[in-house]
Amino acid sequence: MTLITSPANPRISKLQTLHTARGRKKNGLFLLEGPHLLETLLNASLWPHEVYYQPELLGRTAEGAALLDRLLHIPALKEAQLIEVSERVIEALGETQTSQGVVSVLPLDALNVELLQQRRKPGVRPCLLILDDLADPGNMGTILRTALAADVERILLTPHCVDYYSPKVVRSAAGAHISLLVETNVDWEPIAERITSHCGDTPRVLLAEAGSTQMYYEQDLTLPFALIIGNEAHGPSAEAHALATMPISIPLANAVESLNAAMATGIILYETVRQNAVQASTKKQSH
Structure with missing residues (x-):
């Protein structure tokens, strides 16, 4: 030895x-x-x-x-x-x-995504998550861990995101790297193609943005959709805005301007989990 x-x-x-x-x-x-x-x-x-x-x-x-x-x-x-x-x-x-x-x-x-895909259990996964130039390694790692727990389809990282393999990201993700499907350094043109492939002919691209009048819980999150989370300091990029079909927001009281990116992502993803659990329960009862 x-x-x-x-x-x-x-x-x-x-x-x-x-x-x-x-x-x-x-x-x-x-x-x-x-x-x-x-x-x-x-x-x-x-x-x-x-x-x-x-x-x-x-x-x-x-x-x-x-x-x-x-x-x-x-x-x-x-x-x-x-x-x-x-x-x-x-x-x-x-x-x-x-x-x-x-x-x-x-x-x-x-x-690599192909290897992880082979090991993955089949399932219905409505959410394609896109991280738009996310900069903080702690946020990135927390989002990866939450996304795995919420069973998203996969995550696409734009080229200026913090390094997916950074030790701080790996540590914060707490093992998510080993099971989660993640594509790194993806430009907006292939992102648009992935969205069409995931959503079909009528892409639904929800953009998390404080101040929108459309609330996240009002959307049907049982159907395939893409969710874009923007940079912590600068918000969503121009490319994200161009691709989005609807901005969505989380209600904020007491003059709070916005939530941490990882927190906001978790809230929206778990509304997806809730809606899909209700749908599955309703289908089970009807049979």
């Missing part, structure tokens, strides 16, 4: 470049920090390129100790892919203040 004790080790120096978009693109790899993300990977039978672990830190909890034992006995992972490191090294690899003892490395192409 390989053991690395110095943060200056060339392998560690290379991995530290994965904290930048340039480093991730150059090496075709990204980092997943913590036992939860590793366990999610293993449960999905997605084998990491490498795993760097510190046994004492990982073994501080019963769950961590069980994960370490599981990790060391997976036939698909060769010994050279499992690298034991010192506390100094695991802290140098991670971004959290207190390391949980494990950092996984995954190829960027391991999460």
